Amino acid sequence: MPRPIVVAVIVAVAAGALxxxxxxxxxxxxxxxxxxxxxxxxxxxxxxxxxxxAVARPGVVRLASGARVADALAAVGGTTPDADPxxxxxxxxxxxxxxxxxxxxxxxxxAGSAGSESERKVDINQAxxxxxxxxxxxxxxxxxxxxxxxxxxxxxxxxELQTRGLVTAxxxxxxxxxVTTR
Numbered sequence: 733m734p735r736p737i738v739v740a741v742i743v744a745v746a747a748g749a750l751x752x753x754x755x756x757x758x759x760x761x762x763x764x765x766x767x768x769x770x771x772x773x774x775x776x777x778x779x780x781x782x783x784x785x786a787v788a789r790p791g792v793v794r795l796a797s798g799a800r801v802a803d804a805l806a807a808v809g810g811t812t813p814d815a816d817p818x819x820x821x822x823x824x825x826x827x828x829x830x831x832x833x834x835x836x837x838x839x840x841x842x843a844g845s846a847g848s849e850s851e852r853k854v855d856i857n858q859a860x861x862x863x864x865x866x867x868x869x870x871x872x873x874x875x876x877x878x879x880x881x882x883x884x885x886x887x888x889x890x891x892e893l894q895t896r897g898l899v900t901a902x903x904x905x906x907x908x909x910x911v912t913t914r
Contacts, residue, residue, distance in 0.1 A: 786815035
């Protein structure tokens, strides 16, 4: 056999042997299982409310954002027998820092108590940005947009907050009973 053929055969055999050795040393691919992380549920933001008057355990309570006067009353153990529940709007939405005062029969609730008919509403034509931010769903940028919009034209109706594109229908629903356009 001619010498170049012998060399070619030896090289081919060596290359084949080398390929077999490399293949034997390389571990087979391990199947990878992709597991998506389940996000932790975000707890709802809390508001702090002061509940006073004719209630079982007066004091400051923490409630979920969007809570109602009825939720605050439940958190303090309910009302006492001498409470005048008709003086309250138990369906009123609370905001952070609100005060709920439950009057006794014949007593007049103090001005500004959440749930009472005398609750002070935020005048969107006069309120500062900070006062607007105290409303549920209104942050600094939305408050600034409301102030700019009313400088161009005063609000005639609360609904204009939505029709002018300043708040969503949901936010309007949350704040409708808390605001006015005096």
